[in-house]
Amino acid sequence: MSISSEKKMTGPSRKRGNINWFKYASPQTFFPLAAKLTPWFGVAAALLCVAGLYIGFFVAPTDAQQGEAYRIIFIHVPAAWMSMFIYVVMAFWAGVGLVFNARLSGMWASALAPSGALMAFIALWTGALWGRPTWGTWWVWDARLTSTLILLFLYFGFMALQAAIDDQRRADKAGAVLALTGVVNIPIIYFSVQWWNTLHQGASVSLTSAPTMAATMFAGMIVMTLGFWMYSIAAALLRVRCIILERERRSDWVAHYVRTLK
Protein backbone atom coordinates (compact mmCIF):
# COMPACT_ATOMS: atom_id res chain seq x y z
CA MET A 1 0.00 0.00 0.00
CA SER A 2 2.75 2.43 -0.85
CA ILE A 3 1.18 4.07 -3.85
CA SER A 4 0.47 7.27 -1.96
CA SER A 5 4.11 7.76 -1.05
CA GLU A 6 5.57 6.93 -4.45
CA LYS A 7 3.45 9.28 -6.51
CA LYS A 8 2.87 12.83 -5.46
CA MET A 9 -0.74 13.90 -5.52
CA THR A 10 -1.15 15.83 -8.73
CA GLY A 11 -4.20 16.79 -10.72
CA PRO A 12 -4.62 16.13 -14.41
CA SER A 13 -1.81 17.31 -16.65
CA ARG A 14 -0.86 20.70 -15.30
CA LYS A 15 0.38 23.60 -17.30
CA ARG A 16 2.44 26.13 -15.43
CA GLY A 17 0.17 28.63 -13.74
CA ASN A 18 -2.82 26.30 -13.45
CA ILE A 19 -4.24 25.93 -9.96
CA ASN A 20 -4.78 22.41 -8.71
CA TRP A 21 -8.06 22.91 -6.91
CA PHE A 22 -7.97 19.46 -5.37
CA LYS A 23 -4.48 19.61 -3.93
CA TYR A 24 -5.74 19.60 -0.36
CA ALA A 25 -8.53 17.12 -0.99
CA SER A 26 -6.36 14.23 0.13
CA PRO A 27 -5.82 13.43 3.80
CA GLN A 28 -2.07 13.32 3.24
CA THR A 29 -1.80 16.91 2.00
CA PHE A 30 -4.50 18.29 4.28
CA PHE A 31 -2.81 16.93 7.41
CA PRO A 32 0.13 19.39 7.48
CA LEU A 33 -2.13 22.21 6.28
CA ALA A 34 -4.43 21.62 9.26
CA ALA A 35 -1.42 21.76 11.56
CA LYS A 36 -0.40 25.12 10.10
CA LEU A 37 -3.90 26.62 10.21
CA THR A 38 -4.90 25.58 13.73
CA PRO A 39 -2.84 28.17 15.66
CA TRP A 40 -4.16 30.98 13.46
CA PHE A 41 -7.77 30.05 14.07
CA GLY A 42 -7.12 29.42 17.75
CA VAL A 43 -5.53 32.83 18.29
CA ALA A 44 -8.26 34.52 16.26
CA ALA A 45 -10.86 32.75 18.37
CA ALA A 46 -9.23 33.84 21.62
CA LEU A 47 -8.88 37.47 20.53
CA LEU A 48 -12.41 37.70 19.16
CA CYS A 49 -13.93 36.08 22.22
CA VAL A 50 -12.05 38.39 24.56
CA ALA A 51 -13.09 41.41 22.49
CA GLY A 52 -16.66 40.20 22.32
CA LEU A 53 -16.90 39.60 26.06
CA TYR A 54 -15.37 43.02 26.73
CA ILE A 55 -17.98 44.66 24.53
CA GLY A 56 -20.67 42.51 26.10
CA PHE A 57 -19.81 43.24 29.71
CA PHE A 58 -18.35 46.74 29.66
CA VAL A 59 -19.48 48.57 26.54
CA ALA A 60 -23.04 47.43 25.84
CA PRO A 61 -25.68 49.36 27.77
CA THR A 62 -28.05 47.93 30.35
CA ASP A 63 -31.21 46.58 28.81
CA ALA A 64 -34.37 48.58 29.44
CA GLN A 65 -36.50 45.54 30.30
CA GLN A 66 -34.15 42.85 31.53
CA GLY A 67 -31.43 44.79 33.31
CA GLU A 68 -28.07 43.06 33.46
CA ALA A 69 -29.39 39.50 33.10
CA TYR A 70 -29.64 39.90 29.34
CA ARG A 71 -25.85 39.84 28.99
CA ILE A 72 -25.87 36.09 28.64
CA ILE A 73 -27.12 36.81 25.13
CA PHE A 74 -23.50 37.24 24.10
CA ILE A 75 -22.94 33.53 24.64
CA HIS A 76 -26.42 32.15 24.07
CA VAL A 77 -27.15 33.59 20.62
CA PRO A 78 -23.70 32.94 19.05
CA ALA A 79 -23.81 29.35 20.32
CA ALA A 80 -27.30 28.86 18.89
CA TRP A 81 -26.32 30.35 15.52
CA MET A 82 -23.19 28.21 15.38
CA SER A 83 -25.06 25.01 16.26
CA MET A 84 -27.37 25.50 13.29
CA PHE A 85 -24.59 26.66 10.99
CA ILE A 86 -22.26 23.79 11.86
CA TYR A 87 -25.03 21.27 11.25
CA VAL A 88 -25.60 22.62 7.75
CA VAL A 89 -21.85 22.67 7.02
CA MET A 90 -21.49 19.15 8.41
CA ALA A 91 -24.38 17.90 6.29
CA PHE A 92 -22.88 19.62 3.25
CA TRP A 93 -19.46 18.04 3.60
CA ALA A 94 -20.94 14.66 4.46
CA GLY A 95 -23.03 14.96 1.30
CA VAL A 96 -19.94 15.85 -0.74
CA GLY A 97 -18.23 12.78 0.69
CA LEU A 98 -21.25 10.64 -0.22
CA VAL A 99 -21.58 11.95 -3.77
CA PHE A 100 -17.91 12.23 -4.75
CA ASN A 101 -16.71 9.31 -2.62
CA ALA A 102 -14.18 11.64 -0.97
CA ARG A 103 -12.63 10.32 2.25
CA LEU A 104 -11.53 13.67 3.62
CA SER A 105 -15.00 15.19 3.34
CA GLY A 106 -16.41 12.42 5.50
CA MET A 107 -13.59 12.86 8.01
CA TRP A 108 -14.22 16.60 8.19
CA ALA A 109 -17.95 16.05 8.80
CA SER A 110 -17.13 13.64 11.62
CA ALA A 111 -14.72 16.22 13.06
CA LEU A 112 -17.35 18.96 13.02
CA ALA A 113 -20.06 16.98 14.78
CA PRO A 114 -18.80 17.23 18.38
CA SER A 115 -18.23 20.99 18.03
CA GLY A 116 -21.77 21.44 16.75
CA ALA A 117 -23.19 19.32 19.54
CA LEU A 118 -21.26 21.39 22.07
CA MET A 119 -22.68 24.61 20.61
CA ALA A 120 -26.23 23.24 20.76
CA PHE A 121 -25.70 22.16 24.37
CA ILE A 122 -24.27 25.57 25.33
CA ALA A 123 -27.23 27.28 23.68
CA LEU A 124 -29.71 25.13 25.61
CA TRP A 125 -27.85 25.45 28.92
CA THR A 126 -27.31 29.21 28.74
CA GLY A 127 -30.88 29.58 27.56
CA ALA A 128 -32.09 27.80 30.68
CA LEU A 129 -29.87 29.99 32.86
CA TRP A 130 -31.31 33.04 31.12
CA GLY A 131 -34.87 31.81 31.29
CA ARG A 132 -34.88 31.31 35.05
CA PRO A 133 -34.54 34.96 36.10
CA THR A 134 -36.47 36.42 33.16
CA TRP A 135 -39.28 33.96 32.39
CA GLY A 136 -39.38 32.34 35.82
CA THR A 137 -38.74 28.84 34.55
CA TRP A 138 -35.72 26.74 33.52
CA TRP A 139 -37.45 25.23 30.53
CA VAL A 140 -40.56 25.58 28.41
CA TRP A 141 -41.62 23.31 25.61
CA ASP A 142 -41.94 26.01 23.01
CA ALA A 143 -41.01 25.68 19.35
CA ARG A 144 -37.47 27.03 19.37
CA LEU A 145 -36.29 25.24 22.51
CA THR A 146 -37.85 21.98 21.38
CA SER A 147 -36.31 22.12 17.93
CA THR A 148 -32.89 23.02 19.33
CA LEU A 149 -33.20 20.02 21.64
CA ILE A 150 -34.03 17.90 18.60
CA LEU A 151 -30.95 19.36 16.90
CA LEU A 152 -28.84 18.15 19.83
CA PHE A 153 -30.40 14.70 19.50
CA LEU A 154 -29.67 14.75 15.77
CA TYR A 155 -26.00 15.45 16.50
CA PHE A 156 -25.95 12.61 19.02
CA GLY A 157 -27.65 10.29 16.53
CA PHE A 158 -25.06 11.17 13.88
CA MET A 159 -22.18 10.49 16.27
CA ALA A 160 -23.81 7.30 17.60
CA LEU A 161 -24.41 5.91 14.11
CA GLN A 162 -20.81 6.54 13.08
CA ALA A 163 -19.56 4.97 16.28
CA ALA A 164 -21.71 1.86 15.79
CA ILE A 165 -20.43 1.05 12.32
CA ASP A 166 -17.01 -0.57 12.16
CA ASP A 167 -16.38 -0.14 8.44
CA GLN A 168 -15.28 3.50 8.07
CA ARG A 169 -16.52 4.06 4.54
CA ARG A 170 -19.95 2.70 5.40
CA ALA A 171 -19.98 4.84 8.54
CA ASP A 172 -19.22 8.00 6.56
CA LYS A 173 -21.89 7.34 3.97
CA ALA A 174 -24.53 6.27 6.48
CA GLY A 175 -23.81 9.39 8.54
CA ALA A 176 -24.16 11.47 5.39
CA VAL A 177 -27.62 10.09 4.63
CA LEU A 178 -28.68 10.71 8.23
CA ALA A 179 -27.24 14.26 8.32
CA LEU A 180 -28.91 15.18 5.04
CA THR A 181 -32.24 13.80 6.27
CA GLY A 182 -31.94 15.88 9.44
CA VAL A 183 -31.02 19.13 7.71
CA VAL A 184 -34.74 19.77 7.28
CA ASN A 185 -34.82 20.60 11.00
CA ILE A 186 -32.65 23.70 10.61
CA PRO A 187 -35.17 25.92 8.82
CA ILE A 188 -37.79 24.68 11.28
CA ILE A 189 -35.70 25.93 14.23
CA TYR A 190 -34.86 29.18 12.54
CA PHE A 191 -38.40 30.04 11.51
CA SER A 192 -40.10 28.46 14.51
CA VAL A 193 -40.46 31.76 16.31
CA GLN A 194 -42.31 33.19 13.30
CA TRP A 195 -44.51 30.19 12.66
CA TRP A 196 -45.69 29.57 16.19
CA ASN A 197 -46.67 31.92 18.99
CA THR A 198 -43.96 31.11 21.44
CA LEU A 199 -42.55 32.44 24.65
CA HIS A 200 -39.12 32.73 23.05
CA GLN A 201 -38.14 36.13 21.74
CA GLY A 202 -38.83 36.86 18.11
CA ALA A 203 -36.13 37.70 15.63
CA SER A 204 -34.36 40.97 16.40
CA VAL A 205 -31.72 40.36 13.79
CA SER A 206 -32.53 39.90 10.13
CA LEU A 207 -30.53 39.88 6.93
CA THR A 208 -32.84 42.36 5.24
CA SER A 209 -33.47 45.07 7.81
CA ALA A 210 -31.61 46.92 10.52
CA PRO A 211 -31.42 45.14 13.87
CA THR A 212 -33.88 46.24 16.46
CA MET A 213 -31.35 46.18 19.28
CA ALA A 214 -28.70 48.69 20.33
CA ALA A 215 -25.71 48.85 17.98
CA THR A 216 -23.17 47.90 20.64
CA MET A 217 -25.18 44.85 21.69
CA PHE A 218 -25.37 43.78 18.07
CA ALA A 219 -21.65 44.36 17.58
CA GLY A 220 -20.85 42.30 20.66
CA MET A 221 -23.01 39.44 19.40
CA ILE A 222 -21.39 39.48 15.98
CA VAL A 223 -17.88 39.52 17.43
CA MET A 224 -18.71 36.60 19.74
CA THR A 225 -20.24 34.70 16.82
CA LEU A 226 -17.04 35.13 14.83
CA GLY A 227 -15.06 34.04 17.87
CA PHE A 228 -17.15 30.88 18.28
CA TRP A 229 -16.82 30.24 14.55
CA MET A 230 -13.03 30.48 14.69
CA TYR A 231 -13.02 28.25 17.76
CA SER A 232 -15.17 25.61 16.05
CA ILE A 233 -12.87 25.58 13.03
CA ALA A 234 -9.77 25.30 15.24
CA ALA A 235 -11.30 22.46 17.30
CA ALA A 236 -12.43 20.65 14.15
CA LEU A 237 -8.97 21.01 12.59
CA LEU A 238 -7.38 19.45 15.66
CA ARG A 239 -9.96 16.69 15.67
CA VAL A 240 -9.64 15.96 11.96
CA ARG A 241 -5.89 15.48 12.37
CA CYS A 242 -6.55 12.72 14.90
CA ILE A 243 -9.19 11.19 12.64
CA ILE A 244 -6.83 11.26 9.66
CA LEU A 245 -4.08 9.54 11.64
CA GLU A 246 -6.50 6.87 12.87
CA ARG A 247 -8.00 6.11 9.51
CA GLU A 248 -4.86 6.32 7.42
CA ARG A 249 -2.74 4.48 9.98
CA ARG A 250 -1.83 1.74 7.51
CA SER A 251 -0.33 4.10 4.95
CA ASP A 252 3.35 4.86 4.54
CA TRP A 253 3.13 8.57 5.11
CA VAL A 254 1.61 8.05 8.55
CA ALA A 255 4.31 5.55 9.47
CA HIS A 256 6.89 8.10 8.34
CA TYR A 257 5.18 10.88 10.31
CA VAL A 258 5.03 8.78 13.47
CA ARG A 259 8.73 8.01 13.13
CA THR A 260 9.53 11.72 12.91
CA LEU A 261 7.65 12.29 16.19
CA LYS A 262 9.86 9.96 18.16
Add this chain to the structure above:
Amino acid sequence: MLTALRCVINRDLLLALRHRADVLTALLFFVIVVSLFPLGLGPEPNLLRSIAPGVIWVAALLASMLSLTRMFSEDHADGTLEQMLLGASPLGVIVVAKVTAHWLVSGLPLVLIAPVLALQFDLHQSLLGVLTLSLLLGTPVLSLIGAIGAALTLGLRGGGVLLSLLVLPLYVPVLIIGAGAVDIASAGLSAQGHLLVLGAFLVVAVVFAPWAIAAALRISAE
Protein backbone atom coordinates in the same frame (compact mmCIF):
# COMPACT_ATOMS: atom_id res chain seq x y z
CA MET B 1 -42.85 -1.22 -12.42
CA LEU B 2 -46.37 -1.75 -11.11
CA THR B 3 -45.83 -5.51 -11.37
CA ALA B 4 -42.79 -5.22 -9.14
CA LEU B 5 -44.75 -3.07 -6.72
CA ARG B 6 -47.63 -5.54 -6.55
CA CYS B 7 -45.28 -8.50 -6.35
CA VAL B 8 -43.30 -7.15 -3.41
CA ILE B 9 -46.39 -6.01 -1.53
CA ASN B 10 -48.01 -9.42 -1.97
CA ARG B 11 -44.85 -11.17 -0.86
CA ASP B 12 -44.42 -9.05 2.24
CA LEU B 13 -48.09 -9.35 3.19
CA LEU B 14 -47.91 -13.11 2.74
CA LEU B 15 -44.80 -13.31 4.90
CA ALA B 16 -46.41 -11.10 7.54
CA LEU B 17 -49.49 -13.32 7.49
CA ARG B 18 -47.35 -16.36 8.12
CA HIS B 19 -45.69 -14.64 11.06
CA ARG B 20 -48.83 -13.21 12.52
CA ALA B 21 -47.35 -13.19 15.99
CA ASP B 22 -44.86 -10.44 15.11
CA VAL B 23 -47.60 -8.17 13.86
CA LEU B 24 -49.93 -8.83 16.73
CA THR B 25 -47.29 -8.30 19.40
CA ALA B 26 -46.66 -4.77 18.14
CA LEU B 27 -50.38 -4.10 18.22
CA LEU B 28 -50.68 -5.51 21.73
CA PHE B 29 -47.73 -3.36 22.79
CA PHE B 30 -49.67 -0.32 21.59
CA VAL B 31 -52.74 -1.30 23.58
CA ILE B 32 -50.77 -2.10 26.72
CA VAL B 33 -48.72 1.11 26.65
CA VAL B 34 -51.86 3.19 26.22
CA SER B 35 -53.34 1.41 29.23
CA LEU B 36 -50.26 2.09 31.35
CA PHE B 37 -50.77 5.83 31.48
CA PRO B 38 -54.07 5.91 33.36
CA LEU B 39 -52.60 3.35 35.72
CA GLY B 40 -49.61 5.52 36.35
CA LEU B 41 -51.26 8.93 36.39
CA GLY B 42 -54.51 8.12 38.12
CA PRO B 43 -58.01 7.73 36.68
CA GLU B 44 -59.21 11.31 36.98
CA PRO B 45 -61.36 11.83 33.84
CA ASN B 46 -60.40 15.42 33.09
CA LEU B 47 -56.72 14.59 33.20
CA LEU B 48 -57.21 11.56 30.96
CA ARG B 49 -59.24 13.52 28.46
CA SER B 50 -56.50 16.10 28.13
CA ILE B 51 -53.63 13.64 27.80
CA ALA B 52 -55.43 11.18 25.51
CA PRO B 53 -54.23 12.51 22.12
CA GLY B 54 -50.63 12.77 23.27
CA VAL B 55 -50.58 9.37 24.91
CA ILE B 56 -52.12 7.62 21.92
CA TRP B 57 -49.76 9.36 19.53
CA VAL B 58 -46.66 8.55 21.58
CA ALA B 59 -47.74 4.93 21.93
CA ALA B 60 -48.37 4.74 18.16
CA LEU B 61 -44.90 6.17 17.59
CA LEU B 62 -43.24 3.63 19.87
CA ALA B 63 -45.25 0.71 18.51
CA SER B 64 -44.44 1.56 14.90
CA MET B 65 -40.80 2.00 15.85
CA LEU B 66 -40.71 -1.49 17.40
CA SER B 67 -41.71 -3.14 14.17
CA LEU B 68 -39.23 -1.23 12.01
CA THR B 69 -36.33 -3.65 12.34
CA ARG B 70 -38.50 -6.32 10.81
CA MET B 71 -38.71 -4.40 7.53
CA PHE B 72 -35.37 -5.27 6.04
CA SER B 73 -33.62 -7.60 8.48
CA GLU B 74 -35.16 -10.89 7.30
CA ASP B 75 -34.48 -10.12 3.65
CA HIS B 76 -30.95 -9.04 4.54
CA ALA B 77 -30.36 -12.26 6.45
CA ASP B 78 -31.39 -14.65 3.71
CA GLY B 79 -29.93 -12.73 0.78
CA THR B 80 -33.13 -11.54 -0.85
CA LEU B 81 -32.13 -7.95 -0.26
CA GLU B 82 -29.01 -8.36 -2.39
CA GLN B 83 -31.13 -9.83 -5.17
CA MET B 84 -33.40 -6.81 -4.93
CA LEU B 85 -30.39 -4.50 -5.13
CA LEU B 86 -29.08 -6.34 -8.17
CA GLY B 87 -32.44 -6.74 -9.86
CA ALA B 88 -33.92 -4.90 -12.80
CA SER B 89 -36.67 -3.11 -10.90
CA PRO B 90 -35.77 0.33 -9.56
CA LEU B 91 -34.84 0.08 -5.91
CA GLY B 92 -37.11 3.03 -5.10
CA VAL B 93 -40.14 1.08 -6.29
CA ILE B 94 -39.22 -1.96 -4.24
CA VAL B 95 -38.67 0.24 -1.21
CA VAL B 96 -42.06 1.94 -1.62
CA ALA B 97 -43.66 -1.48 -1.86
CA LYS B 98 -41.94 -2.74 1.30
CA VAL B 99 -42.86 0.38 3.27
CA THR B 100 -46.47 0.14 2.05
CA ALA B 101 -46.71 -3.49 3.11
CA HIS B 102 -45.14 -2.62 6.45
CA TRP B 103 -47.62 0.19 7.02
CA LEU B 104 -50.58 -2.00 6.06
CA VAL B 105 -49.48 -4.55 8.60
CA SER B 106 -48.14 -2.33 11.43
CA GLY B 107 -49.56 1.16 10.95
CA LEU B 108 -53.10 0.62 9.74
CA PRO B 109 -54.13 -1.63 12.66
CA LEU B 110 -52.98 1.12 15.03
CA VAL B 111 -55.17 3.63 13.20
CA LEU B 112 -58.17 1.32 13.41
CA ILE B 113 -57.76 0.52 17.10
CA ALA B 114 -56.96 4.07 18.22
CA PRO B 115 -60.60 5.28 18.44
CA VAL B 116 -61.44 2.34 20.68
CA LEU B 117 -58.55 3.19 22.98
CA ALA B 118 -59.51 6.85 22.92
CA LEU B 119 -62.87 5.82 24.37
CA GLN B 120 -60.96 4.39 27.34
CA PHE B 121 -59.79 7.92 27.98
CA ASP B 122 -63.30 9.29 27.59
CA LEU B 123 -62.21 11.41 24.63
CA HIS B 124 -65.17 13.26 23.22
CA GLN B 125 -66.82 11.54 20.25
CA SER B 126 -66.38 14.51 17.95
CA LEU B 127 -62.61 14.29 18.40
CA LEU B 128 -62.35 10.63 17.43
CA GLY B 129 -62.55 11.51 13.75
CA VAL B 130 -59.71 14.02 13.99
CA LEU B 131 -57.62 11.55 15.98
CA THR B 132 -58.12 8.79 13.43
CA LEU B 133 -57.44 11.08 10.51
CA SER B 134 -54.30 12.46 12.11
CA LEU B 135 -53.01 8.95 12.71
CA LEU B 136 -54.01 7.90 9.21
CA LEU B 137 -51.91 10.70 7.76
CA GLY B 138 -49.14 10.40 10.29
CA THR B 139 -48.40 6.67 10.51
CA PRO B 140 -47.27 6.36 6.86
CA VAL B 141 -44.84 9.22 7.49
CA LEU B 142 -43.57 7.35 10.54
CA SER B 143 -43.12 4.20 8.44
CA LEU B 144 -41.27 6.11 5.72
CA ILE B 145 -38.92 8.00 8.04
CA GLY B 146 -38.45 4.90 10.17
CA ALA B 147 -37.50 2.92 7.07
CA ILE B 148 -34.58 5.31 6.53
CA GLY B 149 -33.37 4.50 10.01
CA ALA B 150 -33.99 0.78 9.54
CA ALA B 151 -31.99 0.79 6.31
CA LEU B 152 -29.10 2.72 7.92
CA THR B 153 -28.85 0.43 10.94
CA LEU B 154 -29.19 -2.84 9.01
CA GLY B 155 -27.17 -5.56 10.69
CA LEU B 156 -25.55 -3.27 13.26
CA ARG B 157 -24.64 -4.15 16.84
CA GLY B 158 -26.66 -1.36 18.42
CA GLY B 159 -29.77 -2.64 16.70
CA GLY B 160 -33.14 -1.44 17.91
CA VAL B 161 -31.93 1.09 20.47
CA LEU B 162 -29.66 2.85 17.97
CA LEU B 163 -32.59 2.91 15.56
CA SER B 164 -34.71 4.61 18.19
CA LEU B 165 -32.05 7.27 18.83
CA LEU B 166 -31.79 8.01 15.12
CA VAL B 167 -35.44 8.00 14.27
CA LEU B 168 -37.19 9.60 17.25
CA PRO B 169 -35.78 13.12 16.68
CA LEU B 170 -37.05 12.93 13.11
CA TYR B 171 -40.45 11.74 14.37
CA VAL B 172 -40.90 14.69 16.71
CA PRO B 173 -42.40 17.21 14.22
CA VAL B 174 -45.00 14.63 13.15
CA LEU B 175 -45.84 13.92 16.78
CA ILE B 176 -46.19 17.60 17.65
CA ILE B 177 -48.45 18.37 14.71
CA GLY B 178 -50.44 15.14 15.00
CA ALA B 179 -51.20 15.39 18.70
CA GLY B 180 -51.63 19.14 18.26
CA ALA B 181 -54.39 18.55 15.73
CA VAL B 182 -56.52 16.74 18.28
CA ASP B 183 -55.63 19.23 21.02
CA ILE B 184 -56.68 22.18 18.93
CA ALA B 185 -59.90 20.44 17.94
CA SER B 186 -60.66 19.80 21.60
CA ALA B 187 -60.28 23.54 22.18
CA GLY B 188 -63.07 24.09 19.68
CA LEU B 189 -60.93 25.43 16.83
CA SER B 190 -60.52 23.85 13.42
CA ALA B 191 -57.88 21.16 13.08
CA GLN B 192 -57.70 21.74 9.36
CA GLY B 193 -54.36 23.55 9.47
CA HIS B 194 -52.65 20.79 11.41
CA LEU B 195 -54.13 18.07 9.21
CA LEU B 196 -52.98 19.89 6.11
CA VAL B 197 -49.46 20.13 7.53
CA LEU B 198 -49.57 16.39 8.23
CA GLY B 199 -50.62 15.88 4.63
CA ALA B 200 -47.67 18.00 3.56
CA PHE B 201 -45.35 15.85 5.66
CA LEU B 202 -46.82 12.80 3.96
CA VAL B 203 -46.30 14.18 0.48
CA VAL B 204 -42.70 15.23 1.20
CA ALA B 205 -41.97 11.87 2.83
CA VAL B 206 -43.45 9.90 -0.06
CA VAL B 207 -41.39 11.90 -2.56
CA PHE B 208 -38.01 12.01 -0.80
CA ALA B 209 -37.87 9.12 1.64
CA PRO B 210 -37.72 6.26 -0.93
CA TRP B 211 -34.65 7.88 -2.41
CA ALA B 212 -32.96 8.14 0.98
CA ILE B 213 -34.03 4.59 1.91
CA ALA B 214 -32.62 3.19 -1.34
CA ALA B 215 -29.34 5.07 -0.83
CA ALA B 216 -29.15 3.81 2.76
CA LEU B 217 -29.84 0.22 1.64
CA ARG B 218 -27.06 0.37 -0.91
CA ILE B 219 -24.69 1.72 1.71
CA SER B 220 -25.65 -0.91 4.28
CA ALA B 221 -25.72 -3.93 2.06
CA GLU B 222 -22.38 -3.51 0.33
